[in-house]
Amino acid sequence: MVWYIIPKATGGGAFKFADLFKEKLGILFDKEDEMCSLVGGVNFLLKTVPREAFTYLDGQKKFVEIDHNDLYPYLLVNIGSGVSMIKVDGDGKYERISGTSLGGGTFLGLGKLLTKCKSFDELLELSHHGNNRVIDMLVGDIYGGTDYSKIGLSSTAIASSFGKAISDGKELEDYQPEDVARSLLRMISNNIGQIAYLNALRFGLKRIFFGGFFIRGLEYTMDTISVAVHFWSRGEAKAMFLRHEGFLGALGAFTSYNDQSHNDLKPHHHTVQRAILNCSGHNFRHIPVTSNLNESETIECSINLV
Numbered sequence: 496m497v498w499y500i501i502p503k504a505t506g507g508g509a510f511k512f513a514d515l516f517k518e519k520l521g522i523l524f525d526k527e528d529e530m531c532s533l534v535g536g537v538n539f540l541l542k543t544v545p546r547e548a549f550t551y552l553d554g555q556k557k558f559v560e561i562d563h564n565d566l567y568p569y570l571l572v573n574i575g576s577g578v579s580m581i582k583v584d585g586d587g588k589y590e591r592i593s594g595t596s597l598g599g600g601t602f603l604g605l606g607k608l609l610t611k612c613k614s615f616d617e618l619l620e621l622s623h624h625g626n627n628r629v630i631d632m633l634v635g636d637i638y639g640g641t642d643y644s645k646i647g648l649s650s651t652a653i654a655s656s657f658g659k660a661i662s663d664g665k666e667l668e669d670y671q672p673e674d675v676a677r678s679l680l681r682m683i684s685n686n687i688g689q690i691a692y693l694n695a696l697r698f699g700l701k702r703i704f705f706g707g708f709f710i711r712g713l714e715y716t717m718d719t720i721s722v723a724v725h726f727w728s729r730g731e732a733k734a735m736f737l738r739h740e741g742f743l744g745a746l747g748a749f750t751s752y753n754d755q756s757h758n759d760l761k762p763h764h765h766t767v768q769r770a771i772l773n774c775s776g777h778n779f780r781h782i783p784v785t786s787n788l789n790e791s792e793t794i795e796c797s798i799n800l801v
């Protein structure tokens with residue numbers, strides 16, 4: 496019996512590794528466009544999975560009721576190595592309106608250089624124990640401890656990320672890696688939240704969904720992004736997060752098997768004749784799919800969305 500498996504692949508890696516897979520494993524990818532897959536993944540989740548989207552503010556997670564008839568338009572901010580901002584108007588209807596190269600890769604890359612830590616988890620762990628005020632220059636540092644209330648800035652607002660390092664007379668080694676990691680996480684998350692809001696404003700979008708593997712359900716990251724969106728929108732816009740934020744592209748590629756008919760898909764037990772891979776530029780991540788062969792010579796996949 497001969498088995499032909501055509502894996503769906505999305506992201507830059509679908510292109511970057513296509514020849515390698517063909518040469519070494521004899522496998523051809525079915526390439527799915529990255530942006531299209533991201534949007535497909537989010538739409539699938541929002542329409543199919545209960546309690547998928549939530550807000551996170553002041554340590555409180557609140558699930559958001561999604562009205563399927565009033566879902567669009569929204570802004571999707573996908574934070575991977577870089578950041579893509581996509582205005583979504585419907586199934587398959589979207590436009591990438593902006594992006595920034597200051598993303599998860601910047602956090603991890605700079606973090607490795609500045610703290611010598613080896614992995615994302617290590618860097619995050621460090622950031623949990625740090626205090627950004629040691630390195631960040633606050634409004635109060637500039638204004639002698641007081642707020643600049645006339646323009647809406649409290650004394651504890653960050654005036655300049657890493658600004659204290661200008662005149663502290665310290666070398667990198669004199670700072671605790673925990674504090675450096677904390678400032679870095681705050682700087683990146685804050686910046687993304689601000690750019691996201693400005694783009695939402697450009698197009699009059701009230702809802703902003705944040706996804707990508709950078710978020711990973713991390714409270715400090717989500718809190719910083721939420722505060723940035725809240726601050727810049729003066730409470731008008733809300734940052735929303737997704738429970739399955741790290742698998743958007745792979746899910747979108749998966750749902751595209753059925754000719755984009757997401758509505759026919761249920762989050763449990765799909766019978767498909769193919770497999771999926773989510774390929775970023777430098778690594779592969781399998782969506783948690785279990786598979787076994789059944790008598791009709793198909794691969795039975797079930798996704799566990801918990």
Ligand SMILES: Nc1ncnc2c1ncn2[C@@H]1O[C@H](COP(=O)(O)OP(=O)(O)OP(=O)(O)O)[C@@H](O)[C@H]1O
Binds near residue numbers: 574601603708774
């Ligand atoms: N265990 C981990 N190992 C590496 N990076 C991680 C890990 N957990 C979270 N991250 C963060 O996720 C980012 C990568 O996210 P993701 O895989 O969604 O994007 P990507 O596909 O590599 O990038 P892009 O969307 O720009 O192509 C990293 O830059 C890092 O900040």
Ligand SMILES: CC(C)(CO)[C@@H](O)C(=O)NCCC(=O)O
Binds near residue numbers: 529593596
């Ligand atoms: C290049 C991609 C789309 C690859 O996923 C992503 O890393 C990204 O959106 N980077 C930001 C590029 C920019 O808009 O400045």
